[in-house]
Amino acid sequence: xxxxxxxxxFHYKNSQxxxxxxxxxxxxxxxxxxxxxxxxxxxxxxxxxxAGLEVPSRGSILIDQAVMNDNFRFVQPEKRGVGLVFQDxxxxxxxxxxxxxxxxxTKMNRKQKQARMEELLAIVGMEDYASRYPYELSGGQQQxxxxxxxxxxxxxxxxxDEPFSNLDSKLQLxxxxxxxxxxxxxxxxxxxVTHDEEDARSIGDRIILMNNGKIQDEGLPEMVLQKNKExxxxxxx
Amino acid sequence: xxxxxxxxxxxNSWALLSVIFSVLILLPALLIMVQLFAESNxxxxxxxxxMLKNYVVNSVTLVSFTGLFTVLIGxxxxxxxxAYKVPMHRFFKWGLILPLAIPPYIGAYTYxxxxxxxxxxxxxxxxxxxxxxxxxxxxxxxxxxxxxxxxMFLYPYVYIITxxxxxxxxxxxxENARLLGKGSFMTFIQVVxxxxxxxxxxxxxxxxxxxxxxxxxxxxxxIQTFSTAIFQAWFGMGDIYSxxxxxxxxxxxxVLILILEKVIRxxxxxxxxxxxxxxxxxxELKGWKKFAVLxxxxxxxxxxxAIPFIQLLxxxxxxxxxxxxxxxxxxxxxxxxxxxxxxxxxxxxxLIIANFSRLSKGWIGKVFSKITVLGYSxxxxxxxxxxxxxxxxxxxxxxxxxxxxxxxxxxxxSLSISMLIFAYVVRFLAVGFNSIESGFDxxxxxxxxxxxxLGMSVTxxxxxxxxxxxxxxxxxxFILVFVDILKxxxxxxxxxxxxxxxxxxxxxxxxxxxxxxxxAVSSMVIICISALSIFFLHRVLEKEPK
Numbered sequence: 001x002x003x004x005x006x007x008x009x010f011h012y013k014n015s016q017x018x019x020x021x022x023x024x025x026x027x028x029x030x031x032x033x034x035x036x037x038x039x040x041x042x043x044x045x046x047x048x049x050x051a052g053l054e055v056p057s058r059g060s061i062l063i064d065q066a067v068m069n070d071n072f073r074f075v076q077p078e079k080r081g082v083g084l085v086f087q088d089x090x091x092x093x094x095x096x097x098x099x100x101x102x103x104x105x106t107k108m109n110r111k112q113k114q115a116r117m118e119e120l121l122a123i124v125g126m127e128d129y130a131s132r133y134p135y136e137l138s139g140g141q142q143q144x145x146x147x148x149x150x151x152x153x154x155x156x157x158x159x160x161d162e163p164f165s166n167l168d169s170k171l172q173l174x175x176x177x178x179x180x181x182x183x184x185x186x187x188x189x190x191x192x193v194t195h196d197e198e199d200a201r202s203i204g205d206r207i208i209l210m211n212n213g214k215i216q217d218e219g220l221p222e223m224v225l226q227k228n229k230e231x232x233x234x235x236x237x
Numbered sequence: 238x239x240x241x242x243x244x245x246x247x248x249n250s251w252a253l254l255s256v257i258f259s260v261l262i263l264l265p266a267l268l269i270m271v272q273l274f275a276e277s278n279x280x281x282x283x284x285x286x287x288m289l290k291n292y293v294v295n296s297v298t299l300v301s302f303t304g305l306f307t308v309l310i311g312x313x314x315x316x317x318x319x320a321y322k323v324p325m326h327r328f329f330k331w332g333l334i335l336p337l338a339i340p341p342y343i344g345a346y347t348y349x350x351x352x353x354x355x356x357x358x359x360x361x362x363x364x365x366x367x368x369x370x371x372x373x374x375x376x377x378x379x380x381x382x383x384x385x386x387x388x389m390f391l392y393p394y395v396y397i398i399t400x401x402x403x404x405x406x407x408x409x410x411x412e413n414a415r416l417l418g419k420g421s422f423m424t425f426i427q428v429v430x431x432x433x434x435x436x437x438x439x440x441x442x443x444x445x446x447x448x449x450x451x452x453x454x455x456x457x458x459x460i461q462t463f464s465t466a467i468f469q470a471w472f473g474m475g476d477i478y479s480x481x482x483x484x485x486x487x488x489x490x491x492v493l494i495l496i497l498e499k500v501i502r503x504x505x506x507x508x509x510x511x512x513x514x515x516x517x518x519x520x521e522l523k524g525w526k527k528f529a530v531l532x533x534x535x536x537x538x539x540x541x542x543a544i545p546f547i548q549l550l551x552x553x554x555x556x557x558x559x560x561x562x563x564x565x566x567x568x569x570x571x572x573x574x575x576x577x578x579x580x581x582x583x584x585x586x587x588l589i590i591a592n593f594s595r596l597s598k599g600w601i602g603k604v605f606s607k608i609t610v611l612g613y614s615x616x617x618x619x620x621x622x623x624x625x626x627x628x629x630x631x632x633x634x635x636x637x638x639x640x641x642x643x644x645x646x647x648x649x650x651s652l653s654i655s656m657l658i659f660a661y662v663v664r665f666l667a668v669g670f671n672s673i674e675s676g677f678d679x680x681x682x683x684x685x686x687x688x689x690x691l692g693m694s695v696t697x698x699x700x701x702x703x704x705x706x707x708x709x710x711x712x713x714x715f716i717l718v719f720v721d722i723l724k725x726x727x728x729x730x731x732x733x734x735x736x737x738x739x740x741x742x743x744x745x746x747x748x749x750x751x752x753x754x755x756x757a758v759s760s761m762v763i764i765c766i767s768a769l770s771i772f773f774l775h776r777v778l779e780k781e782p783k
Contacts, residue, residue, distance in 0.1 A: 013599055053686050077689040090687040094705045103701075104691030153692055 002189050003027040003050065003157060008059035010049060019045055019213045022059070027157075027191060032183055034192045034204035034221070042213040043193040044087075047159045050191070051084050052077035064156055083150035083158040087165060089142045091134040097121075097145050098130040104153040120148040123182055140171045147179065151188070158183075159191045164199060176203055197232060201225060249695060251593040258586045259608045262663050265623025266488075266611055272478070273485040280470070281479045288466065289486070296462045296490075298380055299387065299455075300448050306388040307444045311395025312437055314537065316425055317530050319403040320411070322519040324527075329534045330400075331772065336541035337393040338767030340724040340741070342453025343760045344390045345383070346748040347545040349457070350552075352377055357548065378458040387448055389541040394447070395440035398675075402436035403429065404517055405679065411517060435502045439671065442498045443613075449491060450616045452727040453745055463487040464727065467618050477622065484619035491614040546764065552757030560758040569762060572739040575654065576722040579661035580669070583718050584711060586662065587669040592699055595677050596685070606674065613667030617728030624660040624732065657732045664728055665721050669714040676710025677703070712773075720767045 008023040019042045027033050035043040048054045050061060052068065052075060060070035063082065068075045091100050101120055105113045121127045124144035134142055143163065150158055163179070164172045180203050183190050194200055200207050200221060207224040209216040216231070217224050225232065277285075318330050339347075350356055352375040359375065362368045377385065410432060414424040430437075452464045463483055470479040522530060590609055594602035612620060684706060688698040704711070726741050733742060740759045747756035 051686075051690050053689070076694070077686070078692045078694050080690075081692075082690060084687070084690040086683055086687060088683070090683040092684060092687070092702060092706075103688070104693075106692055149691065 001026040002029040002031075002064055003191075004060075004062040005050075006060045006062075008049065008056050008061065010045065010054065010056045018057070020056075021213070023213070023215070025208065025215065027189065028206075029189050030187050032180070032190050032192065032203060032205045033208060034194060034200040034206070035208045035210055036194060036197065036200045036224075037210035038195055041210045043210050044161050046210075047084065047161055047191065047193055050157075050159065051082050052080050081153070081155050081157075083153070083155035085143075085146050085150045085158070085160045085163055087162045089134075089146040089166075091142055091145055091149070093134055095133075096130065097126065097132050097134070097137070100134070100145060101149050101152050103149065106153075116152055120152050123151075123186075124148045125178075139167050140175055143167065143175055144178075147182070151186070155188070157189045157191070159193070161193050162195070163192070164194070164196070172199075179203070197225060251589060251695060252597070255590045255593040255605050258590060259605055262612060262666060263608060265620055265627055265660075265663055266615060268626045269481055269484060269619060269623045272481050275478055275481075277482065278476070278478055280474060280476045281482050284466070284470070284479055284483070288461070291461055292463050292466050292483075293490075295380065295455075295460055296449065296487075299383055299460075299462065300445050302384040303387040303391065303448050304441050304445050306384065307392040307395050308437060308441050310388065310537065311392040311440060312399050312430075312433075314392070314534070315396050315400035315403060316429055317533070318519075319400055319517055320421070320425075320519055321522045321530060323522055323531045323534070325531075325534075326519065329538065332538050332542070333534065334393045334397055334771050335538075335768055336390050337397075337720065338764045338771055339390050339542065339545060340453070340726070340763065341386050341390045341447075341451060342457060342726060342745060342748070343549075343756075343763070344545055345386045345454040345457050346753055346756065347548055347760075348377055348382075348386060350753045351544070351548050380460060383454055383458050383460055386454055387444075387451070391444045391447055392541070394443040395437060398436045398440040398443075399433050402433050436675075438498055438501050439675070442494070443668075443671075445494060446491070446613050449487065449614075450727070452616075452618060452730075457748065464616050464618055467616065468727070471618070471622065480619075480622060484616065484622075487619070488615060495610070495614060549757045549761050549764070552754045553761050555757075556754050557758055560755060565758070568738055568740055568743055568759065571737060572723055572741070572763075573766070575658055575661065575739065576719050579658050579665065579722045580715050580718040582658070582662050583666050583669040584673070584715050587666060587673045587714065588704070588711070591670055591673045591677055592695075592703060595674070595682065596695065606670070609670045610667040612663040613665065615664075617664055617725060618731060620660055620664050621728045621731035624656060624663065628656045628659075654734055654737065657729065657734070660728055660732050661722050661725070664725070665718050668721055669718045672710050672714030672717060673707060676707035676713075679710075680706045716770045716773065720770055723763055723766060 003026065005023060005025045008020050009018050010020045011018045023046075025046075035046065037043045045054060049056055050063075050068075055074060056069065058071070061068040063080065066075075067073055068080055091097075092103065095103065098117055101117045102113045105116055108116065117130070118127070121130060124147055126141060126144050126148065129137065129141065129145070134145070137145065143166075147163075164176060167175060176199060192199070192203060204221050206218065207221045208218040209224055209228055217228055314333050318326070318333065323329075352358060354372050356375075359370065359372070362370060376382070410428055411424060414428040419427065450464065451462075452468060455462045456465050456468070463486070467480045467483050467487075470476045470483060587609065590605050594606040596602070615623075680703075684702050685698055688702045689695070693701065723739075724741055725739075726745055729739055729742050730745070733739065738746075740763050744756045744759040744763065747753070747759070
């Protein structure tokens with residue numbers, strides 16, 4: 001298993017009730033997993049815990065056999081080698097596309113950085129936009145730059161927090177297909193968080209259905225969606 | 238176990254530095270707290286019995302009315318400037334900040350000079366029109382007069398904070414309200430006021446603390462308040478115990494106000510949820526509305542800036558040849574020197590504590606951010622006494638050390654300028670901190686998190702991302718602090734080294750000696766330096782990429 005979450009418990013600081021209690025979950029290498037759930041179900045928080053942006057109260061997280069946190073250790077987010085694409089992309093507004101992508105490339109020399117940046121712009125089809133600032137880009141273009149930036153340092157795991165929610169529906173379909181293609185091509189392990197059933201169906205190798213911080217079901221997309229049809233349609237009406 | 242791990246996840250040099258700075262800042266206040274519980278003496282019994290009620294009533298009256306009027310004027314000016322376009326719009330946008338350049342004590346003696354029996358109004362009425370008006374109609378040396386002075390020269394605190402909030406707030410809220418069929422007035426009441434509540438409360442609490450701190454205006458107008466009482470106890474009676482007890486009482490009132498501020502602000506944090514920030518587009522006004530808004534701007538600008546400024550110019554013209562000399566250049570150098578060093582130190586300390594406080598999320602960070610505000614809530618005179626006590630006790634240690642090495646023992650620290658600058662940092666840290674904290678609030682933590690998932694440590698992220706995203710807030714904070722130090726009076730009066738005067742203390746000296754005209758030149762320099770920094774601040778805020 002590539003990512004192993006064991007008995008994870010987490011509280012938000014203002015709440016008495018834990019969001020997760022003894023949550024255990026695994027992700028396989030090279031697999032595209034989708035966490036599907038309503039807003040407030042805890043799916044984004046789970047990504048933040050894996051990235052090291054939140055501190056759990058108990059339990060452990062392992063990535064590629066290495067302990068990220070357990071009862072004694074806590075690896076800082078910058079040391080985890082995990083990429084995260086934020087819901088509103090969080091592109092640094094004071095940097096160009098080029099600078100944004102090169103930002104995470106700390107261990108390379110100038111030439112290598114340039115080459116890697118160009119490679120990634122080619123992957124996301126944004127070769128002509130290197131010198132633009134984020135505010136000069138459309139939503140879909142920002143999304144692609146955010147993906148390129150997260151992938152640039154070659155993370156072992158990449159996570160997406162509602163990546164399509166800020167795009168119009170036509171663009172959603174297009175970007176979704178592109179993204180799926182890129183992920184398949186690079187073979188990178190990835191975790192998606194979404195509330196959209198269609199996204200989950202089309203992009204996931206596996207779906208994890210989450211509600212109130214608990215895993216309701218998991219498995220192949222068609223099976224999970226079919227089995228939980230009633231629950232899902234109730235939730236989304 | 239969880240606690241240890243949580244601490245480990247947050248413990249770094251940022252935490253360590255924040256702890257050290259906070260302890261240093263707390264020390265003077267702690268020294269006063271310790272002595273607050275000393276046995277009371279005859280003086281204090283007398284003050285408590287006969288005078289305390291008067292101090293409370295006067296101080297509270299001044300604070301309440303000034304607070305009310307600064308909110309009314311500051312918020313309406315901020316909204317009108319952000320939402321509407323009138324002729325000379327750009328001029329008023331920064332012109333309405335300018336009164337901040339005039340310290341209330343300068344405003345007070347200038348208005349007194351304009352309105353008194355030999356002032357320009359009375360003499361014109363007498364000589365040109367032969368009208369004699371009883372002076373009592375022009376007397377402003379009373380509580381309503383002081384409220385007028387404070388309101389005119391302090392409302393910009395509310396105006397600036399509210400305006401920059403309104404302008405930078407994603408305009409979609411206001412546009413949405415308009416689209417949903419709300420008129421301008423209802424948009425203001427139902428949307429603008431509630432969303433900018435935190436900003437307004439922040440602005441008015443600065444005003445309130447400024448009024449509590451004031452010594453110049455109330456002393457000049459002969460109004461008994463806490464700060465005049467503290468000065469009187471300390472300088473008049475040489476009674477540090479009563480001064481400390483008065484200060485303790487005042488601190489108690491101030492703490493109540495800070496708690497109130499917290500309650501009113503609530504848990505609301507208004508910060509952007511997207512990285513796309515669109516400024517609010519002002520709407521062109523026509524007809525009587527244009528006329529009304531324009532007259533409001535013009536009268537406000539005239540009363541709070543143009544009239545006293547022109548009067549001072551005339552006095553400068555009368556006295557400049559006597560005043561301008563090498564001694565005067567020294568005065569300017571002294572003021573700029575202490576203000577620049579003080580401001581740089583404050584910005585550095587504020588950045589460190591603010592960054593730690595926002596990233597640590599929990600109650601620890603909140604505690605640190607409250608400590609930094611403490612200095613601003615304690616009147617300058619009280620901080621001065623606390624700092625003096627601290628440095629004198631440090632000097633005792635130094636003297637022992639000197640003797641150890643067989644050197645001539647002297648008072649090193651307590652006679653030096655470092656004591657004054659340290660006191661400035663304690664006093665004005667909150668001003669820089671508030672500005673930087675609200676800058677951080679505005680950008681949220683998402684960019685920091687993005688940087689960290691891309692492999693940058695907290696410190697690298699700070700230099701590459703955080704600091705660049707709040708450039709405007711840093712410049713703004715620096716300028717506010719600089720101007721505040723330049724104008725500072727009570728603290729400097731007590732702590733200035735022998736034969737070291739600043740523009741502010743010299744001005745006050747002239748004015749208290751009723752040499753109002755001579756005070757004009759140094760007042761003018763304070764006003765011009767402040768005005769220049771305000772102009773610069775305005776330019777920086779304008780240019781800040783949206």
